[in-house]
Amino acid sequence: MSSLPFAHLNLRRNPFGEFSAEERTQLAVLDLEPAIAHLSSAVANGRGAVVQVLGEKGFGKTTHLLALYARYPGASYVYIAEGERATIPATGEPLLIDEAQRLTVLQRIQLFRSTRTLILGTHYDFESALRRCGRSVLSLTANRHTAPERVWQILNQRIEFVRRGDGDIPSVSPKTVQQLLAEFGCDLRSMQHSLYDRFQKLGRVQDV
Numbered sequence: 001m002s003s004l005p006f007a008h009l010n011l012r013r014n015p016f017g018e019f020s021a022e023e024r025t026q027l028a029v030l031d032l033e034p035a036i037a038h039l040s041s042a043v044a045n046g047r048g049a050v051v052q053v054l055g056e057k058g059f060g061k062t063t064h065l066l067a068l069y070a071r072y073p074g075a076s077y078v079y080i081a082e083g084e085r086a087t088i089p090a091t092g093e094p095l096l097i098d099e100a101q102r103l104t105v106l107q108r109i110q111l112f113r114s115t116r117t118l119i120l121g122t123h124y125d126f127e128s129a130l131r132r133c134g135r136s137v138l139s140l141t142a143n144r145h146t147a148p149e150r151v152w153q154i155l156n157q158r159i160e161f162v163r164r165g166d167g168d169i170p171s172v173s174p175k176t177v178q179q180l181l182a183e184f185g186c187d188l189r190s191m192q193h194s195l196y197d198r199f200q201k202l203g204r205v206q207d208v
Contacts, residue, residue, distance in 0.1 A: 006162075006164070006199075007164060008203070008204065008205075009169065009170055009199070009202060009204070009205055010163065010164045010165060010167050010168065010169045010205060011159070011162045011163060011164055011169060011170075012162045012163070012164050013162050014162075014196055014199050014200060015158040015159040015161065015162045015195075015199065016158060016192040016193070016195040016196035016199060017196060019158075021066050023161070024062075024063055024066055025066045025067050025069075025070045026161075027154075027157055027158060027161055028063050028064075028066070028067040029150060029153055029154050029157065030060075030063070030064060030067055032064075032067055032068060032071065034138065034140065035051045035068060035119070035138060035140060036068075036071065038051060038136070038138040039051060039094065039117060039119075041136075048114070048115050048116070048117070048118075048133075048134065048135045048136065049094075049117045049118075049135070049136050050117070050118045050119075050120065050130050050135045050136065050137045050138070051068075051118070051119045051120070051137075051138045051139075051140065052100070052119075052120040052121075052122055052125070052126060052127065052130075052137065052138075052139050052140070053065065053119070053120065053121045053122070053140050053141075053142050054122060054123070054125055054139060054140065054141050054142060055121075055123070055141060055142030055143055055186075056123060056187070057123075057187075057189070060142040060143065060188055061098065061121035061122070061142045062079075062098055062121060063142075064121065064140070064142055065077070065096050065098050065119060065121045068094075068096065068119055069096050069119075072093070072094055074092060074093055075092050075093065075094050075095070075096055076089040076091065076092025076093075076095050076096065077092075077096045077098070078095070078096065078097050078098065079098040079099060080097065080098065080099040080100070080102040080103065081099075081102075082099075082102065084102075085104060086102070086103065086107070088107060088111070093116065093117050094116070094117035094118060094119050095111075095116050095117065095118055095119070096118075096119040096120075096121075097111075097118065097119070097120050097121070098121040099121060099122070099123075100120040100121060100122040100124075100126070101122045101123045101124040108126075108129075112126070112129060112130055112133040112135065113133050118135075121142075125139065127139050143186035148174065148177050148178060148181060151177050151180070151181065151188070151191070152172065152174055152177045154188065155172045155177065155191070155192075155195065156171050156172055158192075159171060159172070168205045169205060170199070170202060170205050170206055170207070170208055171207055171208070172195065172207070172208050173207040173208065176207075176208055180194065180195075195208065
């Protein structure tokens with residue numbers, strides 16, 4: 001048996017480990033057109049456009065924001081870590097803010113009242129506050145892509161992405177997807193953590 005990690009599975013690495021922002025963007029299985037259409041329409045009509053992506057931890061907010069960030073070469077992206085105060089860049093359109101619920105009250109007021117195009121990833125629904133500031137808002141739920149068939153596609157696409165060569169590779173079965181949904185709900189990150197442990201122990205190519 002080859003000593004290369006995961007070579008016995010015909011994979012280059014564990015498909016459920018950490019991926020770079022660029023890799024996550026490549027793997028995103030999302031419908032971004034409603035967000036892009038909203039931003040284009042609102043800007044064309046002279047209204048301050050905002051897209052907010054709502055969801056709890058692990059539901060896919062960051063994946064949405066990274067995929068949208070890749071669509072706008074002039075954009076600025078800010079991730080606000082827990083317990084930290086963000087520095088908001090003065091330039092970049094649109095401005096994407098991940099974990100926007102961690103903005104300070106003053107930052108929130110200034111941004112919501114500004115004319116900047118915003119894309120927010122947030123646990124908290126800011127739609128009412130944004131509309132009071134005259135904003136045109138589209139709210140999307142991050143977990144809207146968690147039908148069993150879509151989850152199956154997302155998980156198996158990660159496996160295919162780290163394929164080492166021709167031949168068979170493991171796959172996640174529809175039955176396992178149903179079990180993961182029953183255990184973790186819409187929390188894709190927790191599903192991936194669970195599968196990471198399974199693949200660490202997997203001894204041969206098979207359905208998981």
